[in-house]
Amino acid sequence: MERVFGRPKGLTELPFHYCPGCTHGVIHRLIGEVLEELDIIEETIGVAPVGCAGFSLDFFSCDFVGAAHGRAQAVATGIKRAMPDKMVFTYQGDGDIAAIGTAHAIHAAARGEKITAIMVNNAVFGMTGGQMAPTTLSGQVTTTSPYGRDCDIFGAPIDFPKTIATLNGAVYVAAVSVDSPKNIVQAKKAIKKAFQVQQKGLGFALVSVLSTCPTNWGLSPADSIKWLQDNMIPIYQMGELKATEEVKAL
């Protein structure tokens, strides 16, 4: 029988361990497709975070390195400086890149490190069981904001891609979502461009992907998609936040 659909070559055959309805799998697939389409699987080294995606190093078919929590940008910098001709990307949750790893992400971007950063934003710390993250929305209930996030106490959520976009070294910053077929197509375009930016050696590229966490949000997969659309998309600026002229010319 002819096989008409399967995993992209950028992914291994290992079944995902992610919770039902979590969109990590969709985002993994998009990256896997991009690795295959750009024919860079054998030239790429990925850097995995600590968090739900800590085991992503088993799911991608390229070489992979596991970093300490938040340190993926520093680890990726070390790899890229040692091997400037290889492709290096990080895959980090919002807690990893925008809380404990903030300094490393900002400085990697400021230096214009030629790496591709994929940030997955589900507005909570997922793996530890749904605690408040810097990205948790105002009023959102988590296990460490059980009465809803009070911005007078914890501050307002950080729109991290906007912060990165202010830095000269960051040449491409996009915020996308995988909540609908249309947005998934947009997300893939952005991810692909972020890798092409690196291929051309233009500078630092970040793609933030809004993602669901049905388990910790306490919602069904379908309701989680709706919650993301109703609550996250209005708060976080979406689309291409920054693309230099060189990037636009790609």
Place this chain on the structure above:
Amino acid sequence: MSKVLMKGNEAIAEAAIRSDCRLFFGYPITPSTEIVEYLSKHLPKAGGTVLQGEDEVASINMCYGAATTGARVMTASSSPGFSLKQEGMSYLAAAELPVVVVNINRTGPGLGGLGPAQSDYFQSTKGGGHGDYRLIVLAPSKGQEMYDFTMQAFDLADKYRNPVLILADGFLGQMMEPVELKERPPAELPKKDWAVGGCRGRAKRKIASYALTNEVGEAHCKHWEAKYADIRDKEQYWENFYTDDAEYLLVGYGTCGRIAKSVVLNARRQGIKLGLIRPISLWPFPEKAFADVKNKVKGIVTVEMNAGQMIEDVKLAVECRVPVHLCHRQGGMLPSETEILNFTAQAFNLALPEEV
């Protein structure tokens, strides 16, 4: 071969270049700063890269990343900065990555001062970060050893896939001494067939230290335990100084070991049979050095620039069969030859014919 007058810190940096280290990630901190400064000037000329990280945490993790590719890489810091690196040290040990780290020990705890100290002995030899791991720790006592041990450190790191620490102090780092710039000695080192770098023509590789299955976790721990036992067996280094007929022994490393040599000579002139064991590898601690002496000598004095840290390893090495006393200064102060000799004489009721 001609010698060059240079600071101990510069000797470390030059040795790194001549050890084919082409990547350095660091953050300035006194009294180690000459290392990052020297390399910033000279490593690019050798085709290398120096990157000043946003902090010590970044620097050690950049080293981690670079080491995963199989590249030789180094970082350097001083005590408060070395504390910040401890998370990275633990991950390096777990991922078995060969990185050379330098700690030019200054005083602590806290911000402390800039003077020489040996207060990071426990941190360096007993772990420092979380988890049950060991660094190979080398303690130079002069400029030439700053150079030689750095070269040796890169080879030991590659041989055992383990981070190696050069532990010196502000005195050794800042002092200028003649150093012979030797060529890198030949070494047979294992192939880095574990390194990442793109999986063309081979299966994908991954480097990580994550194990959520306890049975797997225990297997990892047993692997590390066996490696550390092997290192402990093969890589103990020390210097014996007048130990053959010694009735009393000084034990000191680094700066203290150097001062203690003069004390031994002074004591001998006064008829006291004093000797010195100078540990060079602090981990593994040179317990073999004490196998012969523990039934021979009448007493031991450890000379340290801390409140008494290495003394615990000395007591273990002699199985507490010999009285061991501590002669120490702290907070950036050096023990003088006179005070060490007087302390030793007093500790063991020895007559000093000459007033010292």
